Amino acid sequence: MLIRRIKCLGYLGIRHSSSHYVTTPIFYVNAAPHIGHLYSAVIADAHCRYQRLRQPESQVRLCTGTDEHGTKIQQAAQVHGIPVATYCDQISERYREVFRSANIQTDDFIRTTEQRHKRAVAHFWRTLNSRGHIYSAAYSGWYCVSDETFLTDSQLRLDEASGTRYSLESGHPVEWTEETNYMFRLSQFQDDVRHWVKEEARIRPAKFEKILLDTLSEPLPDVSVSRPSNRVHWAIPVPDDDTQTVYVWLDALVNYLSSLGYPDEGFSAQWPPAQQVIGKDILKFHGIYWPAFLLAADLEPPHQLYVHSHWTVDGQKMSKSRHNVVDPVQASQQYTMEGLRYFLLREGVAHSDGNYSHVKAQRILNSELADTLGNLLSRACAKSLNPRQIYPSVHDEHLADLLQSLDSAKRLQEQLLQLSDRCATHYDCNHFHLVADTVMATLHAANNFFESSKPWLLKSGTPGGGNEARLETIIAMTMDALRRCGIVLQPIIPQLAQRLLDKLSVPATQRHWDALDSGSFATATVKSPRQLDGQTSALLFQRILEEKKEVEKPPQQAAKRSKSKNKEKRRETMS
Numbered sequence: 001m002l003i004r005r006i007k008c009l010g011y012l013g014i015r016h017s018s019s020h021y022v023t024t025p026i027f028y029v030n031a032a033p034h035i036g037h038l039y040s041a042v043i044a045d046a047h048c049r050y051q052r053l054r055q056p057e058s059q060v061r062l063c064t065g066t067d068e069h070g071t072k073i074q075q076a077a078q079v080h081g082i083p084v085a086t087y088c089d090q091i092s093e094r095y096r097e098v099f100r101s102a103n104i105q106t107d108d109f110i111r112t113t114e115q116r117h118k119r120a121v122a123h124f125w126r127t128l129n130s131r132g133h134i135y136s137a138a139y140s141g142w143y144c145v146s147d148e149t150f151l152t153d154s155q156l157r158l159d160e161a162s163g164t165r166y167s168l169e170s171g172h173p174v175e176w177t178e179e180t181n182y183m184f185r186l187s188q189f190q191d192d193v194r195h196w197v198k199e200e201a202r203i204r205p206a207k208f209e210k211i212l213l214d215t216l217s218e219p220l221p222d223v224s225v226s227r228p229s230n231r232v233h234w235a236i237p238v239p240d241d242d243t244q245t246v247y248v249w250l251d252a253l254v255n256y257l258s259s260l261g262y263p264d265e266g267f268s269a270q271w272p273p274a275q276q277v278i279g280k281d282i283l284k285f286h287g288i289y290w291p292a293f294l295l296a297a298d299l300e301p302p303h304q305l306y307v308h309s310h311w312t313v314d315g316q317k318m319s320k321s322r323h324n325v326v327d328p329v330q331a332s333q334q335y336t337m338e339g340l341r342y343f344l345l346r347e348g349v350a351h352s353d354g355n356y357s358h359v360k361a362q363r364i365l366n367s368e369l370a371d372t373l374g375n376l377l378s379r380a381c382a383k384s385l386n387p388r389q390i391y392p393s394v395h396d397e398h399l400a401d402l403l404q405s406l407d408s409a410k411r412l413q414e415q416l417l418q419l420s421d422r423c424a425t426h427y428d429c430n431h432f433h434l435v436a437d438t439v440m441a442t443l444h445a446a447n448n449f450f451e452s453s454k455p456w457l458l459k460s461g462t463p464g465g466g467n468e469a470r471l472e473t474i475i476a477m478t479m480d481a482l483r484r485c486g487i488v489l490q491p492i493i494p495q496l497a498q499r500l501l502d503k504l505s506v507p508a509t510q511r512h513w514d515a516l517d518s519g520s521f522a523t524a525t526v527k528s529p530r531q532l533d534g535q536t537s538a539l540l541f542q543r544i545l546e547e548k549k550e551v552e553k554p555p556q557q558a559a560k561r562s563k564s565k566n567k568e569k570r571r572e573t574m575s
């Protein structure tokens, strides 16, 4: 019966697809934001920005926020010696601030301590209860405060020496708990959840679908959805029973509904989410509990869960105890926030963990944003080549000749012809690293073309030169490549892309995805020259010169490093 209902709801969801609701997880306020948290938000933001570019008429909505209840938060506030509400305000504000500075374009920032959310949780609870999905029972088991979850014996590791048990998955310690709780009949939803997971492309990448299906191949136990108030008081009370508080994961998951105004009418216009971005550590909660809770409340589960892997530092998990947590604010002082966004989306892949390293970030940003992109813009705008400071139009006879006589011109044209389709395919799968790859390949082709067409020999006054029309055509072709790459890069580096398009005086109405579709240089470039924007600098991204002090490397590696430094210096001189 329920399975039939999911099919029917799915069908309706597809018909009303003008709304595109996207969420990030809500972030625990037990510690300050790090780059892993920012990564979840940047993925969701880039995804939404692409949707807006692609379908300007669709109603894209991005929601993020903070998860503020539970023992973990209670304890963190205690450690800091401040009242828990004040503590939540402070850390929540830091998330808001980081997201603001990283240009995460959110439509809502929800906090689980807000009244609108508490009301939604109470309503959701009553709905589950009135439909018979909740019962009271004596419960005992191992509880992991860090992960806020009960774990079964098979999910634990016993440290013989200390007698302490740890979660196999997260490595956090657990404690034995015996209490009377409310339970949710998760076991009754096993088939429905399995059906939902197996629906086309519900869980992406596919690796995580497989993980969920493995879990779902074993019988699901019912799950505890409340804790005694005398143990967990910093939480939402269970409606009509103030001896119990709502389990923090049930509380937290409902944020996705509260943000839309649930239970008021009107929330359903944007329900269900088109995409929910989550990290791999919270897959069970979003891939099993969440669809089960929703189905139990007669609501449609999300269309897609997009699961990403984690950032490690020197191959190790980031954690406060290892003192290796990367602070996004500090990182942005080294690379700029746009640089950090680019690095995270360029280097991170969803299906496996990525290693964060300063050397790698510096190398990528210098070679791709400063040299390949920034340098080309500076050269095309240089007063020596472009004294009138214009985005010229092509001269048809020179365009035809360049395309015929120069391989590099043909290669550039080929790249540009494929740019829109290729990048759309990659964006549709959130494969931002492949978008960046494709854009960089195009920009390399543009750099090659610029280099091999030798525009500096065509300046008036050059012996044997003085071919203004050909020079303008070369600059126009180069600017066309930059313009298109700028349009494509908007979701990844919104501010840098904006500066690039501003510099080229691309009107706001011609920055959406369809503006990429004009086929060749001849049809794509401006028909009459336009003035470049004199207010915007052509220096797009400053090279990162300072190197963090590294642990001393063996002489062989040090020599290699200084060789590559020389190479970089040479490149700088050349530009």
Ligand code: MSP
Residues within 6 Å of the ligand: 024, 025, 026, 027, 028, 035, 036, 037, 039, 040, 067, 252, 253, 254, 255, 277, 278, 279, 280, 281, 282, 309, 310, 311, 312, 318
């Ligand atoms: N509060 C819960 C989520 C509730 S959603 C209803 C939570 N919060 S969290 O702050 O611990 O994590 C938020 C997000 O950050 C998760 O998607 C998590 O995977 C992600 N990351 C935390 N550490 C990370 C890395 N080291 N690398 C990448 N992402 C990581 O879980």
